[in-house]
Amino acid sequence: MISQSLVEKAKELHGHICPFVVLGLRAS
DSSP states (O other): OOOHHHHHHHHHHHHHHHHHHHHHHHHO
16 A cells, blocks of 8 residues: 555655656757
8 A cells, every 4th residue: 555645745746846847848
């Protein structure tokens, strides 16, 4: 089972990384 804290951490990381990915795609 995946712990709730791990799920929250994954969502947090996802929220931080996504904007950088979008900016990277636009820049290239």
